[in-house]
Amino acid sequence: MATFDGIAGAVREGELIAHFGNPLVEQRRLASGEALVPLTDRVLIEVAGNDRLSWLDSITSQAVSQLRAGDSTELLVLDPQGRVEHAAGVLEDGESVWLIADEGDAEKLTAWLQRMVFRSRVTVALRPEAVLVGFFAGGAAEARITASAPHQVPLIWRDPWARVQPGGHQYAAAADHPAADYAWSVAVVDDARSLRGPFAGALAAEALRIAAWRPRWAYEVDDRSIPHESDWIRSAVHLSKGCYRGQETVAKVHNLGHPPRRLAALLLDGSDVVMPSPGDAVLAGDAEVGHITSVGMHHEDGLIALAILSRRAPVGELAVRAGETMIAAAQQVIVPADAGATAEVPRLTRLSRRPAGEDPRHSR
Incomplete structure (x- = not known):
C-alpha cells in the first residue's frame, strides 16, 4: 500500500491521512476540483487475460462484457442469498481490468476471484504498491494528474454513482438527487512524490460522499446487506443481464417485495x-x-x-x-x-370451494 510519506502536513489516523490541518477548507477545495486526496485506504486489483470481461460478467452483478478501453463502472459480488460480499470500482484499459476496492475487502476479494478462475483465461493479482489518489473531475486537480504523466494516458476511474447506469434502477424519489454533481474520480499514478498540492484528507472526501448518499463497502455493508437497501442498484447492478450468484434474490426483492x-x-x-x-x-x-x-x-x-x-x-x-x-x-x-414493488403482478382469480363431487356446470 502506498504510504505518501513525502507529503508534508498530513495528520494521520493509523495509515489513513485524515486531514492536512483544516478539513472544512480542504473539503471546499476538493469539491471545487482543486485538491487531491491520497487514498491510503483503497487497493488496486488487476484482472488480465483474454476472458477477463466475459468472466467477470458471469460472476458479478454488473454487465461488463462490452466494456471498452477507458470505460468505468462498478460491480458487487453477492452470496447465494443476494447479500453483498464484495464491491469494487471497475476500469477497463484495453489490456486489463482494474478493480478498486476498500482496503479491508481487497485481499478477500482477490482470493475469491482467484478461486473462481477455473479454466478461464484470466489472471488475478493484488497490486498493493499502486498509488491511488481521488479528486473531483474537471478542475485543476485533474490537470495536475494529467501533467504528472505527459507521455501516457493516466488510468482514471470515474465513479458511476452520479447517474443511474444502464440496467440499473433508482429507488430514491428525490427530484434533484445530491449525486448529480458527484464527479468523484480515482487515478492511478506512478509515484506519490510526483504529486503537487493542494491536498485534502479522508475527512473531506467522506463528508462529500455522505452528502451524495453514496454507499461504500467499508461502512454501509454488513452481513445482512442487500443492494436494494442502499439504492446500490442504481450504479452496481444490471437487472436484465445473464445469471450470476444472488440474482434470484435481487430480482425477487426488486419485483415483488421490499x-x-x-x-x-x-x-x-x-x-x-x-x-x-x-x-x-x-x-x-x-x-x-x-x-x-x-x-x-x-x-x-x-x-x-x-x-x-x-x-x-x-x-x-x-x-x-x-x-x-x-x-x-x-x-x-x-x-x-x-x-422494490416495481412490477405489476397479475393476480389469479380465487376460485370458490365447491362440495366434493359437485359438477361446476350445475352450480347456481
Missing part, C-alpha cells in the same frame, strides 16, 4: 459538538430502529450521517444515541419503505 432495511440520510444537531460513530443507535422515541453507518462534518450542511434503518422506521424526526448524549436527527428518505 428490502427489510433502508438507507437514510440524517442532518444532525451539532450544537453539543458531539460527533456520533458508526454503529451508534438510531432511535424513534424509545425504540431502536437502526444504526449509523457513516458520519461527517459537511462545509455547508454541518453534521451529517448515513444510517441503515428498519423498513418500518417512521419517516419523521429521529435521534442518535452517541454515548450518553442524544442527538436530534432530521431524516431524509433515500430508500422508501415500499422500495
Whole structure:
C-alpha cells in the first residue's frame, strides 16, 4: 500500500491521512476540483487475460462484457442469498481490468476471484504498491494528474454513482438527487512524490460522499446487506443481464417485495459538538430502529450521517444515541419503505370451494 510519506502536513489516523490541518477548507477545495486526496485506504486489483470481461460478467452483478478501453463502472459480488460480499470500482484499459476496492475487502476479494478462475483465461493479482489518489473531475486537480504523466494516458476511474447506469434502477424519489454533481474520480499514478498540492484528507472526501448518499463497502455493508437497501442498484447492478450468484434474490426483492432495511440520510444537531460513530443507535422515541453507518462534518450542511434503518422506521424526526448524549436527527428518505414493488403482478382469480363431487356446470 502506498504510504505518501513525502507529503508534508498530513495528520494521520493509523495509515489513513485524515486531514492536512483544516478539513472544512480542504473539503471546499476538493469539491471545487482543486485538491487531491491520497487514498491510503483503497487497493488496486488487476484482472488480465483474454476472458477477463466475459468472466467477470458471469460472476458479478454488473454487465461488463462490452466494456471498452477507458470505460468505468462498478460491480458487487453477492452470496447465494443476494447479500453483498464484495464491491469494487471497475476500469477497463484495453489490456486489463482494474478493480478498486476498500482496503479491508481487497485481499478477500482477490482470493475469491482467484478461486473462481477455473479454466478461464484470466489472471488475478493484488497490486498493493499502486498509488491511488481521488479528486473531483474537471478542475485543476485533474490537470495536475494529467501533467504528472505527459507521455501516457493516466488510468482514471470515474465513479458511476452520479447517474443511474444502464440496467440499473433508482429507488430514491428525490427530484434533484445530491449525486448529480458527484464527479468523484480515482487515478492511478506512478509515484506519490510526483504529486503537487493542494491536498485534502479522508475527512473531506467522506463528508462529500455522505452528502451524495453514496454507499461504500467499508461502512454501509454488513452481513445482512442487500443492494436494494442502499439504492446500490442504481450504479452496481444490471437487472436484465445473464445469471450470476444472488440474482434470484435481487430480482425477487426488486419485483415483488421490499428490502427489510433502508438507507437514510440524517442532518444532525451539532450544537453539543458531539460527533456520533458508526454503529451508534438510531432511535424513534424509545425504540431502536437502526444504526449509523457513516458520519461527517459537511462545509455547508454541518453534521451529517448515513444510517441503515428498519423498513418500518417512521419517516419523521429521529435521534442518535452517541454515548450518553442524544442527538436530534432530521431524516431524509433515500430508500422508501415500499422500495422494490416495481412490477405489476397479475393476480389469479380465487376460485370458490365447491362440495366434493359437485359438477361446476350445475352450480347456481
